[in-house]
Amino acid sequence: MAKISSYFEADSVLAQALPGFAPRAAQTTMATAVASTLKKRQQLVVEAETGTGKTYAYLVPALLSDGKAIISTGTKALQEQLFHRDLPTLRKLLAPSKVVALLKGRANYLCIHRLQAAQAHASELTKAQQQQLREVQIWAQRTRDGDVGAISGLPEDAEILPVVTSTVDNCLGRDCPLYDDCHLVLARKKALDADLVVVNHHLFFADMALKDVGFGELVPAADAVIFDEAHQLPDIASQYFGEAVSSRQLQELAHEIKVLYLTELKDLRQLEKAADKLLLSLRDWRLVFPTEPQRGNWRQHAAQAEVQHAAQAVEDSLTFLVQVIKQALGRSKDLDNAYDRCIDGLAKWQLLMDTQRTGYSFWYETTVRQVTLHQTPLSVADKFGGYLNRSDMAWIFTSATLAVGEDFTHFTHQLGLYKAATLCLPSPFNFADQAVLCMPRYLPQPHEFSMADKLVEIVLQVLEVNTSGGTFVLFTSHRMLQRVATLLAPLTERELLVQGSTSKRELLEQFIANGRAVLLGTASFWEGVDVRGDALRCVIIDKLPFASPDDPLLQARVEDCRLRGVEPFMRVQLPPAIIALKQGAGRLIRDAHDQGVLIVCDQRLVTKPYGGLFLKSLPAMRRTRELNDALEFLKALETS
Known part of the structure; x- marks a missing residue:
């Protein structure tokens, strides 16, 4: 060769x-x-x-x-x-x-068994789900690979998708009557060959x-x-390598057991009562966590008496459900599967209640309706x-x-x-000629309230000269993003695209199609985004992307460093921030013909000793402390 x-x-x-x-x-x-x-x-x-x-x-x-x-x-x-x-x-x-073969996770493949079950009980679905189910049924007759991403009429977060796809929990595996026709099984066979x-x-x-x-x-x-x-x-x-248990998993399990009672096991009224008891305890469980979606330290939160009481109620409900199902084992494959899931859920629940074990971070994550407990290894x-x-x-x-x-x-x-x-x-691009890195003088500290007003002022100055190009404004927090979006909206006629208003893919398509839009985004827009040409001429970053000090996994790693006598800032906090900034900066220059300006609005880049490590990791752009220099560079691009 x-x-x-x-x-x-x-x-x-x-x-x-x-x-x-x-x-x-x-x-x-x-x-x-x-x-x-x-x-x-x-x-x-x-x-x-x-x-x-x-x-x-x-x-x-x-x-x-x-x-x-x-x-x-x-x-x-x-x-x-x-x-x-x-x-x-x-x-x-x-x-x-x-x-060659493409293999995705199981949630990407239609489950024929669950599709048939959804068709049989369509009356129990919402109107939106029923309408989406009809589209899935039509598509299912012609698909070869079962990849639900190919259903063009459905949004990515369609309500019907969890109903017609499987999870590790509810998949019947080899006990499924449709195992030989399973799209996931066939995809795996192709991958193995x-x-x-x-x-x-x-x-x-x-x-x-x-x-x-x-x-x-x-x-x-x-x-x-x-x-x-x-x-x-x-x-x-x-x-x-960690473990997690979510209230959503347990709720879905309870609802599926209720459907089994209503369809196959109508003589087991106790089954419905046990499922309802679990659902009630899970609703009470959500109420002992903060209302706003957030992450928190589970080890600390678990010490509260009301939290322990609610957790015990969930454990008791799961235990009761296990006992009820045990009496009917063998009558239904789906019920047998539910029994295994109950046992597994109970074991994980008890494991995650034992928060005194070392070597792990114990943390929780909430949405409006759900709570997920995590046990994550520190290494x-x-x-x-x-x-x-x-x-x-x-x-x-x-x-x-x-x-x-x-x-x-x-x-x-x-x-x-x-x-x-x-x-x-190194990149073959000529960053010194293609781009300017600006670290403006006289900015407030990142945590100061006036920072949002200053960011808006900088964005408006950029838009004034970047008349035919697009601008990214990247944030480290949703709170600052929303504040700047609110302040900026009445001050510009440019199309303002704000993360969360629609899907990431839709926002990017709109941004590229417009050619001179302003996109405000957080973490997911710092990487994996490829916009070439004039559609993106300026990237503005609000501050250095250090992880939040409240992040429970970070807290656990910092504490672990201290116990081992290692300085945590240089070992745990700084490296991920440097890599994240490199990702954000990498959105600007995507090919040899791109030109533009990167503006990092964080004084620590030049005032702190560690700022040099950030700068050393960034591309070799021409650097300036004067915002006017960056604006002049953008203005010149309008006539080039």
């Missing part, structure tokens, strides 16, 4: 077949390192900044190598882009005999942690795993790193943002990647 580097030369098969392809030294370096890692079954961590071409740098070696490879992405959007756009072209050119499988991080860890019944076969069958958007892995891994390094070291596989981790400066320690130590080789590849 030819050297990997030859595929990235000016006269290569890729150059001849792909419009706009041009050799990039960093891309060739990465591809060579990936190919070597795959061959030797080692570990590699690569930061490849925007413009490097990292997607092809790992896809080409993966397609040309022997054995089975899994490619895991951070989002379904990138997952679909890889499978539907990038892979077909490369596969045709380089490895036409290789079989394929040479290259595209998954996402959540699905990968569900498999690895064996959280999904009947799964856990995919990862052990692979010879190589490649993680794109790998900066997300530490947090996602923590979720899957996954032993579990994840141990798994990697025991496996005879190649492991590759890549993202545009993994290092602090050029130091990968924060990332590698979180995942236990002590043997991994590291590679830091």
Whole structure:
């Protein structure tokens, strides 16, 4: 086989077949390192900044190598882009005999058994659900893969989707009468038979942690795993190596048991009473938490007498329900499944009531109607790193943002990647000419009330000169976003797109279509957003993205550092903030022709000693403290 580097030369098969392809030294370096890692079954961590071409740098070696490879992405959007756009072209050119497959999580696939159940009890659905059910029924007759994302008439958050898809809890597995026709089962079979499988991080860890019944076969069958958007892995891994129980899960279980009583087991009146008792205790349970949706420290909250009383009531209700169902085991497969879920829910509930165990963060998360309790390990390094070291596989981790400066320690130590080789590849873009980084003088401190007014003033000054381009304003909190949105709305005629008013995808489509809009967003817009050209000429960031000091997982990690005699700020708080700022800054320059201004409205970037670490990690843009310099740069773009 030819050297990997030859595929990235000016006269290569890729150059001849792909419009706009041009050799990039960093891309060739990465591809060579990936190919070597795959061959030797080692570990590699690569930061490849925007413009490097990292997607092809790992896809080409993966397609040309022997054995089975899994490619895991951070989002379904990138997952679909890889499978539907990038892979077909490369596969045709380089490895036409290789079989590739796309595998999503079970919530993305129609469950035929649950669809039939919904049809049988359609009268119990809301009018909106009944209307959506009709669309699902029509689509179900023609779909081949059962991917509900293909139902064009339904919104992403359609009420009917949880009714016609399965969860780990309510899936009957091999006991399902429609098991052989199950879209999820067929998708998994395709994945197991394929040479290259595209998954996402959540699905990968569900498999690895064996959280999904009947799964856990995919990862052990692979010879190589490649993680794109790998900066997300530490947090996602923590979720899957922890435990959680939500009131929503238990409510859905109770409602399904009530339906079984009304349809199959009408002589078991006690079943309905037990389910109603659980629902009542769960309503009371929500009332002992703050009204506003939030995260909090479960260990502290659990110490309150009223909380303990409400928790005991839920446990008693679950115990009673278990006893009632036990008397009817064997009469219904769905009821037998519900019994197993009750037992599992009760065990998790009792586990999460024991908050005195060390090594974990205990925290809760509320919505308007629900409460979820979490037990999250403070470190996954032993579990994840141990798994990697025991496996005879190649492991590759890549993202545009993994290092602090050029130091990968924060990332590698979180995942236990002590043997991994590291590679830091700069962007080929000419940031010094393409962009300006402005850190305006004379700003209030980020926590001061006047900061919102100052932000609005800066946005208006930008809009005055950025007349034919778009602007992102990125926030670290919803509260500041809403305050600025309220102040800004009556002061500009530009289209103002505010996160939460509609879906992220819809907001981005409107932003790009308008070409000169203003988009106000929080965390989800700091990464995974690709807007090229004049539609995005300016990114304004309200403050350095440190995690909230009230975040219970952060509190637990800080406390753990102190107990071990380690300084928590440099070890726990600073690195994620630097990586998050790199992500936000990365929204601005997406290709070699983009130009624009990044404005960071936080004095700490220049007044605090750690500000230098942030600046060292950002692209080498021309820097200024004068807002007028940035405005002049934007004004010049109007005439260029």
